[in-house]
Structure formats: C-alpha cells, structure tokens
Amino acid sequence: MKSKKTAYPYMLWMLLFTIVPICMVVYYAFTDENGNFTLQTFVNASDYSQVFLYSLWIALISTFICLVLAYPLSFMISRCDEHKQSMIIMFIMVPMWMNFLLRIYAWVQILQNYGPLDTLLNFVGIDITLIGNSGATILGMVYEFLPFMILPIHTVMSKIDNSLIEAAQDLGASKFYVFKNVIFPLSVPGIISGITMVFVPTASTFLVAQYLGGTQLMIGDIIERVFPSDHHTGSAIALVLMVVILGFLVFMNRFGDEEAVGV
Amino acid sequence: MKKLSNKIYFGLIMAFLYLPLIYLIAYSFNDGKTSVWKGFTFKWYVALFEDAQIMQSLYNTLIVAVLAAIFATILGTLAAIGIHNFKGGFKSVVQNVSNIPIINPEIVTGVSLMLLFTMAGVALNFEMGFVTVLLAHIGFCTPYVILNVMPRLKRMDSSIYEAALDLGCSPIKAFFKVVLPEIMPGIFSGMLISFTYSLDDFVITYFTRGSQFQTLPIQIYTMTHQRINPKANALSALLFVTILLILIAINIRANKESKEKAHI
Numbered sequence: 001m002k003s004k005k006t007a008y009p010y011m012l013w014m015l016l017f018t019i020v021p022i023c024m025v026v027y028y029a030f031t032d033e034n035g036n037f038t039l040q041t042f043v044n045a046s047d048y049s050q051v052f053l054y055s056l057w058i059a060l061i062s063t064f065i066c067l068v069l070a071y072p073l074s075f076m077i078s079r080c081d082e083h084k085q086s087m088i089i090m091f092i093m094v095p096m097w098m099n100f101l102l103r104i105y106a107w108v109q110i111l112q113n114y115g116p117l118d119t120l121l122n123f124v125g126i127d128i129t130l131i132g133n134s135g136a137t138i139l140g141m142v143y144e145f146l147p148f149m150i151l152p153i154h155t156v157m158s159k160i161d162n163s164l165i166e167a168a169q170d171l172g173a174s175k176f177y178v179f180k181n182v183i184f185p186l187s188v189p190g191i192i193s194g195i196t197m198v199f200v201p202t203a204s205t206f207l208v209a210q211y212l213g214g215t216q217l218m219i220g221d222i223i224e225r226v227f228p229s230d231h232h233t234g235s236a237i238a239l240v241l242m243v244v245i246l247g248f249l250v251f252m253n254r255f256g257d258e259e260a261v262g263v
Numbered sequence: 264m265k266k267l268s269n270k271i272y273f274g275l276i277m278a279f280l281y282l283p284l285i286y287l288i289a290y291s292f293n294d295g296k297t298s299v300w301k302g303f304t305f306k307w308y309v310a311l312f313e314d315a316q317i318m319q320s321l322y323n324t325l326i327v328a329v330l331a332a333i334f335a336t337i338l339g340t341l342a343a344i345g346i347h348n349f350k351g352g353f354k355s356v357v358q359n360v361s362n363i364p365i366i367n368p369e370i371v372t373g374v375s376l377m378l379l380f381t382m383a384g385v386a387l388n389f390e391m392g393f394v395t396v397l398l399a400h401i402g403f404c405t406p407y408v409i410l411n412v413m414p415r416l417k418r419m420d421s422s423i424y425e426a427a428l429d430l431g432c433s434p435i436k437a438f439f440k441v442v443l444p445e446i447m448p449g450i451f452s453g454m455l456i457s458f459t460y461s462l463d464d465f466v467i468t469y470f471t472r473g474s475q476f477q478t479l480p481i482q483i484y485t486m487t488h489q490r491i492n493p494k495a496n497a498l499s500a501l502l503f504v505t506i507l508l509i510l511i512a513i514n515i516r517a518n519k520e521s522k523e524k525a526h527i
Contacts, residue, residue: 007345010338010405011357017402018363021375028378073276076269083518090514095280097506099463099480102499105487106283109290112491115298116286143283146276204368206466207484220370227374234374242371249366 025242028235041236048222048237055219056244058134059203062141063149066198067191069142070149074190075183077150078157085158089151096147104140104211111136111212132214140212141202148201149194156190157183188255196252200245284503291496307497314494320482323393327478328461331400336454338401339408340446346409347416364403365410372403373470380471391473399471400461407460408453415449 032038077088095103110117111130118130130136160183168178206220217225219241227234291308295301311317346357364372380395419442427437465480472481486495 004345004348006341007349007357010342010345010361010409013338013402013405014357014360017376017379017398018360021372021379022363024378024382025371025375069276073273076273086514086517090510091277092280094503094507094510095284097459097463097510098284098499098502099465099483101465101480101483101487102287102495102502103283105483105495106287106499108487109298109491110283110286112298119298143279146280200366200368204370206370211487220368223370223374227377231378235378238371238374241368245368246366 022242025235025239028232029239032232041232042240044230044233045236045240048219051217051222052219052240054216055203058137058141058209058218059199062138062145062202063195063199065138065142066146066149067194070146070153070194071187071191074150074153074157075187077154078160079162085154089154092147092150100144101207101211103144104208107136107140107143108211111139131212134213134216137209137213137216137218140208141205144205144208145198145202148197152193152197153187153190156187160186192252192255196249199248204241204245284499287496288500288503291493291500293493293496296491296493307493308501311494311497311501316477317479317482317494317498320477320479323477324462324479327393327397327400328458330397331404331461332454332458334397334401335404335408335457336450339405339453340412340450342405343409343412343416343446344442347413358409361406361409363406365406369466370470373399373467376402376467377470390475391471392476395471395473396468396476396478399467400464403464403467404457404460407456408450411453411456412446412449415446419445 029041030037030039032040077085080088108131109115112118113129113131115130121128121130164182164186165178168182173181203218204220206218206224209216209218210221219237223234223237223241226237290298292303292305293300294304294306342361346354346361349357376395376399377391380391384390423445424437424441427441428434432440463480464478465484468478468481469484472478483495483498486492486498
C-alpha cells in the first residue's frame with residue numbers, strides 16, 4: 001500500500017505510448033523526408049489557415065448555441081425531485097451512447113435533397129438546400145455535443161439549495177437579481193466545464209463536416225486527408241491544433257477550478 | 264417544471280434529441296432505399312445478420328473492448344496505488360502526463376500513435392492490426408481507470424491498512440482484504456467506462472487499425488460514408504434498443520439502492 005513500484009509499469013507505458021508518439025509528431029513537424037531540419041512543413045500547413053479559423057469559428061458558434069439551449073434546460077431539470085432528475089438525465093444520455101457516425105448519418109438522411117424536411121419545405125414553397133453548408137455542420141455539432149453541455153451544468157445546479165433562492169426572494173430580490181447574484185455565480189464551474197467539453201471535440205472532430213458540410217471541411221478532415229501522403233505536413237497541422245487546444249484549456253482553467261479539465 | 268412554457272421547451276429539446284433517431288429506426292423497416300416509404304419489411308435486418316463482415320466486426324469490437332477493459336483496469340489500478348504514494352511536484356507531473364490522452368484531441372492521439380506503430384512496424388517487421396488497436400485502446404482507457412480509483416484511495420483511511428499489518432497480515436493479504444474492497448466501486452466504474460469507450464471508439468481505431476482489421480464503428484463508417492444504406496438503419500435500431508435496455512436496468516438498480524439506503 002505504501003509501495004510506489006506498482007506505478008512503474010504504467011509510467012513505462014506512458015513513456016512508450018504517450019510521450020514518444022508526441023515527440024514523434026514534433027520531430028516529423030520540424031523535418032523533411034531526409035530528416036533535415038525544416039520549417040517548410042509549417043509553410044505548407046499555412047495553406048490551411050483558412051480552414052483552421054473556420055473550424056474555430058464553427059466550434060465557437062456551436063458551443064454558444066449549446067450553452068444557450070442547455071442552460072435553461074439544466075436549471076429546469078435541477079428543480080425537479082431527485083427521482084425524476086435521474087430519469088431525465090438518463091434519457092438525455094441515451095442518444096449520447098449511440099455511435100456518433102450513426103447520429104450524423106441520421107441528419108444526412110433528414111436533410112438530404114428530396115428527404116423529409118426538404119420535401120416538407122418545398123411543399124410550403126420554401127426552396128433551400130439544407131445539406132452541404134456550414135449551417136448543417138453546426139446543426140450536427142450541436143446535436144452531437146449538446147448533452148456534454150447539459151450534464152456538467154446540471155451537476156452544479158442540482159447542488160444549489162432551493163432555500164438559497166427562497167432566502168434571496170424573501171429578502172426582496174427580483175427574479176433577475178436572484179439569477180444574477182445567486183444562480184449564475186454558483187453555476188459558473190459547470191459552464192466552464194461544459195464549454196471545454198463542447199469546444200475541444202467540436203474544433204478537432206473529423207467526418208461531421210464531411211458528412212454534412214459539403215466542400216467546407218474542418219481541420220480534422222484536413223489532417224486525415226494530408227497525413228497518409230505527407231506525414232511531415234500532417235504532423236505540423238496536428239502540432240498546431242494540439243498547441244491551440246492546450247492553450248484554450250489553460251485559458252479556461254484560469255476561470256474555473258482544476259476539475260474543469262479532468263473529466 | 265410547473266409552467267407550460269417550461270414543458271414546451273423541455274419537449275422541444277427532447278424532440279430534437281430523439282426525432283433523428285426515431286426517423287433512422289423507422290426507415291430501417293422501409294422496403295426501399297430512398298426516403299420514399301415503400302412498405303414494411305424486415306429484409307435489412309436479415310441482410311445485416313447475413314453479412315459476415317459485419318458479424319466479424321462485431322466480434323472484433325467485443326474482443327478488443329473486453330481485453331482493453333481488463334488490461335486498462337489492472338494497469339490503471341496498480342498505477343493509481345503507486346501514484347497515490349508519490350509526493351509533491353513529481354506526483355502532479357505524473358498525473359498530468361496520464362491525463363494527456365483525455366485532454367489531447369483524439370485525432371492528434373490517433374496520428375501520433377500511427378507514426379509510432381508505422382515506425383516500430385518497419386523496425387520490428389509487423390503490420391498494424393488487432394494488436395496495435397488493442398494497445399491504443401488500453402492507452403486511452405487507463406487514464407479513466409486512474410481517475411475513478413484515485414478519489415477512492417484518497418478517501419480511504421490508511422490506518423485500517425496499518426491495523427491489518429499490526430494484527431499480523433502480510434502486505435499482500437492486507438491489500439486484498441482491506442484495500443481492494445474499499446476501492447472496488449472505483450475499479451468497477453473505471454472498467455465499465457473503459458469498456459464503453461472502447462466499444463464506441465472510431466477516431467483512434469481508424470488511425471491504428473492498418474488495412475485489414477475492422478471494428479463495428481469502422482464498419483459503420485464504411486456503410487454510411489456518402490451514401491444511404493438501410494442496413495445501417497437496422498444496426499442503429501438494434502444498438503438503440505440495447506443501449507436503452509442497459510441504461511434502464513442501471514437506473515432501476517440505482518433507484519432500488521437509494522431506496523434501500525433511505526429505509527436504513
């Protein structure tokens with residue numbers, strides 16, 4: 001029980017399968033095919049800076065929509081009695097457990113030309129293409145990651161004691177005042193971890209844009225396309241993505257407590 | 264949720280979450296390949312079970328998930344006990360490195376392992392496949408085991424373990440009699456999380472599987488990529504029902520336990 005040795009196998013494991021692979025990404029990013037030092041890889045990677053900014057933009061909008069949708073819902077759920085709360089949370093988690101490709105595939109079927117929604121809209125005289133644009137990508141992301149926003153916010157809100165809210169009301173606080181000074185400050189840690197849990201996977205995911213966004217791909221799709229033929233440029237893009245995501249996590253951590261990153 | 268507006272809002276979100284899945288399942292019974300309804304059929308389900316490749320992928324997925332969960336649980340539990348005894352700065356360095364696979368974007372983990380396995384494959388003359396996928400899965404599951412076991416170890420009163428030693432237990436016996444039962448819930452939930460994450464993983468498997476080895480998520484990718492495939496709908500329906508039953512069972516059990524506790 002006092003032994004430290006039991007951690008040694010895992011430390012060796014981490015060296016082999018976490019640290020060495022990351023060092024290899026760094027090594028490939030700064031070398032050419034002959035193993036000479038180069039920055040050309042980053043010049044090649046800069047061809048995709050538009051895609052990079054587009055991915056961050058999509059992630060930002062999707063995270064914002066998730067927050068706006070999840071916040072009031074989480075509060076409503078947290079005011080139900082305990083038994084009902086765990087039932088509702090379970091039903092929010094069911095779609096999350098479905099394979100993510102199947103969930104995106106469901107939207108492909110719904111949004112496709114001559115699909116149900118397209119037919120319906122045509123019937124009432126609206127003729128727009130529903131699939132193959134940024135809107136469809138954002139819709140897919142929100143659908144994919146909404147539960148990741150609801151769960152952490154609900155967790156902190158369910159811990160807010162009703163008597164705190166009642167006390168504020170008894171002391172004459174208006175509804176807005178109660179929200180601003182009681183509910184919101186207490187829910188900040190949940191918001192922070194919700195934003196982290198939605199933004200990071202949204203910015204780095206691949207295939208969602210391939211399925212729904214048409215020609216407008218995201219950075220994950222680019223890594224997947226570039227990597228097999230050019231490990232060096234692929235590594236450079238992956239390295240930049242990793243640094244940006246880590247920077248974002250450090251930034252978010254300054255607002256919240258340590259737990260925001262953990263799970 | 265007393266107000267009508269609240270109920271409507273709740274209903275809309277639930278519809279948003281479930282309607283796509285219901286649509287997917289409904290069309291698994293459609294006797295036609297497009298979104299035009301051509302009558303009721305079970306033929307996609309029959310086709311699904313007759314597809315040897317899909318069945319093989321299902322088998323591969325389960326084997327990888329079971330093995331990854333077992334190895335990750337052993338590796339992670341031992342690691343958690345060791346890390347628990349580390350002190351100060353070194354402890355937090357080890358914990359941070361351990362969390363890298365959780366924090367890092369999955370695609371970066373995927374390509375970094377692909378680089379490692381390709382290079383090691385050239386040096387040691389092997390190709391990516393079952394073993395590399397299993398290694399990758401153990402790698403991203405173990406941190407979750409550690410995260411689940413650590414809090415249990417922290418909460419445990421170490422004097423119980425010392426008392427067992429004082430009363431003549433050998434350290435190994437004391438571990439199995441005292442420590443293990445105490446941290447068992449953490450080990451169990453870590454194993455469950457590992458199993459489900461491994462079952463569902465697409466991204467990391469995609470980069471470490473080589474050219475031959477197939478898992479169910481990879482098969483789903485092949486089925487759904489840029490075309491409509493009713494077999495994928497049938498598969499969705501089966502997965503959905505399985506997930507629903509498992510979650511309802513877990514929920515009922517949890518409710519029973521909390522009621523029993525309330526009676527005491």
